[in-house]
Each structure stands twice: as C-alpha cells, then as structure tokens.
Amino acid sequence: MEEQVVKTKEIMEVCLLAGKIMLQSGGETYRVEDTMTRMAAAFGIENTNCFVTPTGIIFSAEGNGPTRTKLIRISERSTDLQKVAMVNSISRGISSGDINLKQAIDQLNEINSMNLTFPILVQAAAASLASGCFMIMYNGGWNDFIPALISGGAGYLSFVYFNRVVSVKFFSEFLAAFVIGLLSFLSVHMGMGQQLDKIIIGSVMPLVPGLLVTNAIRDLMAGHLVAGLSKGAEAFLTAFAIGAGIAFVVSFL
Known part of the structure; x- marks a missing residue:
C-alpha cells in the first residue's frame, strides 16, 4: 500500500x-x-x-x-x-x-x-529582418526598408531590456513601442524614410501577441473559457500597450 x-x-x-x-x-x-x-x-x-x-x-x-x-x-x-x-x-x-x-x-x-532560446543579438537580428519584410509585405517602399530594420531591431532590444528592469510586461511593451515610434519619426524627419505608417507597422510586428491570440481562440473553441478569456485579455492589454506607445509619439511629435 x-x-x-x-x-x-x-x-x-x-x-x-x-x-x-x-x-x-x-x-x-x-x-x-x-x-x-x-x-x-x-x-x-x-x-x-x-x-x-x-x-x-x-x-x-x-x-x-x-x-x-x-x-x-x-x-x-x-x-x-x-x-x-x-x-x-x-x-x-x-x-x-x-x-x-x-x-x-x-x-x-x-x-x-535547458535554455533553448537563441542569443539576444540573434533574436534582435531576426526581429529586425522581420520588421523590414513585414513593411514590404504591407506595400511599403524599399526606401523605408533600412529604417524599418533599425526601428524593429532597436524596439525589440528595448523590450528585452525593459522587461528585465521592469517587472510589468505591459509597461515594457509600451516603452518598446515608444522607442519604435520615436525612431520611425526621426528617420522620416531626417529624410531616411518616407512612409511613417508603413515603417511603424512593420517595426511593431515582432511585438504583436500572435501566439496569445491563437491560443486564446483555440482554448475558447475547446471549451476552456477561463483560460481563453484570460489569454485574450492579456493579448488585448499587450496590443493596447503597443498602440499607446505609438500613439504617444504620433500625438506629441
């Protein structure tokens, strides 16, 4: 027994x-x-x-x-x-x-x-390249490819850094989006880029909570209402933090 x-x-x-x-x-x-x-x-x-x-x-x-x-x-x-x-x-x-x-x-x-994650610089490089490619996918011009690379990579590095310093994830996402918006605005203002909206859209894509949204929908469809709603709320707060960071830059600059 x-x-x-x-x-x-x-x-x-x-x-x-x-x-x-x-x-x-x-x-x-x-x-x-x-x-x-x-x-x-x-x-x-x-x-x-x-x-x-x-x-x-x-x-x-x-x-x-x-x-x-x-x-x-x-x-x-x-x-x-x-x-x-x-x-x-x-x-x-x-x-x-x-x-x-x-x-x-x-x-x-x-x-x-195990620690199976890639080094931070590799993650930043991947986020940077993804930002430029997303910008092209959303009908952006090749003149904005380099600004999107810089903004996306710097935004992701900012998110990783602030996430280590600040325990609140959504505040880190807000600051990262603020950095992306600021760098995008400066690149257009200095003549490096042309379409501010396309640069911003491509640069924030590595921060978008795609997995959270997918898991929330799949859990809701499987009948796990508590988990589905909580993950959906987390995804909404993440999206709100990203949008607020960009809106802050666009409104005051």
Missing part, C-alpha cells in the same frame, strides 16, 4: 512537471490537460482530474490509496515551442511503453533545465 502511494506521488510529479514545462513554454491549455491525463493513464492511473489556467495547474489522481491533489503555480511564461514538442514526444513514448517512469523524470528534468 505504501509503495503504491509513493508510485502515485511520483506519477503526479511527472505529470505536473510536464504540464508546467508546456504551460511556461506557450502550450495551449487543452493540450496541457490532455497530455497530463494521457501520461497518468499510461502509468496505470485512470482516475485523474486536471484543471489548468495560465497561472496554475491543479491535478488530482486516485490510485489504490486516497485521492491526492496538488497545485503548482506558474509565474513565468514565454514562447518556446521546441520544449512543447519535446514534452509531446516524451508523452508519446510513455503511451507506447518505450519510456518508463524513471526515464520520464530524468528527461523532463533535463528539458526543464
């Missing part, structure tokens, strides 16, 4: 760790719940209940002993879809019987400790 209780506890820890990694890395709520339930069932615990929100996971499992329930808090969230894919791969391995409990614990701890 005591051995079964210990095993149930270990299975819960594995499921919760998998859910935590996925949720922190940008996974959808319904995907997190489904993955945790499937992993528990593969290890022999059929009676489980899982409730996931963007800021926490509640998971209960009923084995041969008393029902156990545990709550973990999610305080930091980012976008790392490679980790989501890696956890999904482990889940499929558990379901097929290729990965046992000990291997799952080791592999999930290894994934949790």
Whole structure:
C-alpha cells in the first residue's frame, strides 16, 4: 500500500512537471490537460482530474490509496515551442511503453533545465529582418526598408531590456513601442524614410501577441473559457500597450 502511494506521488510529479514545462513554454491549455491525463493513464492511473489556467495547474489522481491533489503555480511564461514538442514526444513514448517512469523524470528534468532560446543579438537580428519584410509585405517602399530594420531591431532590444528592469510586461511593451515610434519619426524627419505608417507597422510586428491570440481562440473553441478569456485579455492589454506607445509619439511629435 505504501509503495503504491509513493508510485502515485511520483506519477503526479511527472505529470505536473510536464504540464508546467508546456504551460511556461506557450502550450495551449487543452493540450496541457490532455497530455497530463494521457501520461497518468499510461502509468496505470485512470482516475485523474486536471484543471489548468495560465497561472496554475491543479491535478488530482486516485490510485489504490486516497485521492491526492496538488497545485503548482506558474509565474513565468514565454514562447518556446521546441520544449512543447519535446514534452509531446516524451508523452508519446510513455503511451507506447518505450519510456518508463524513471526515464520520464530524468528527461523532463533535463528539458526543464535547458535554455533553448537563441542569443539576444540573434533574436534582435531576426526581429529586425522581420520588421523590414513585414513593411514590404504591407506595400511599403524599399526606401523605408533600412529604417524599418533599425526601428524593429532597436524596439525589440528595448523590450528585452525593459522587461528585465521592469517587472510589468505591459509597461515594457509600451516603452518598446515608444522607442519604435520615436525612431520611425526621426528617420522620416531626417529624410531616411518616407512612409511613417508603413515603417511603424512593420517595426511593431515582432511585438504583436500572435501566439496569445491563437491560443486564446483555440482554448475558447475547446471549451476552456477561463483560460481563453484570460489569454485574450492579456493579448488585448499587450496590443493596447503597443498602440499607446505609438500613439504617444504620433500625438506629441
């Protein structure tokens, strides 16, 4: 009996760790719940209940002993879809019987400790190039390509810096949008660029919460109303912060 209780506890820890990694890395709520339930069932615990929100996971499992329930808090969230894919791969391995409990614990701890993000300069370079390409896609002229590169890259670097200094994410996005608007205005004022609106639109695209909007819609369609509405509200506040930063520059300069 005591051995079964210990095993149930270990299975819960594995499921919760998998859910935590996925949720922190940008996974959808319904995907997190489904993955945790499937992993528990593969290890022999059929009676489980899982409730996931963007800021926490509640998971209960009923084995041969008393029902156990545990709550973990999610305080930091980012976008790392490679980790989501890696956890999904482990889940499929558990379901097929290729990965046992000990291997799952080791592999999930290894994934949790990984830092798979690209260096900041590489991210800034990608954001800069994306800004120029988005500007062209929105019918901007090639004369504005370089200003969009500069504004987009500087805006993204500003967001990363302010996000480390200020704990409020939306304030960081407001300041980053302000930097983008200011640099775009200066580039047009100095004759480097021509179409201010196209430069701004292309430059803010790396800051746009596309993944949040997508996950919010998918969670709402899957019936997860709390998670869908909260992610939608977060996406709205992000969009509002970006728009407010640009509007501040356009209104006063």
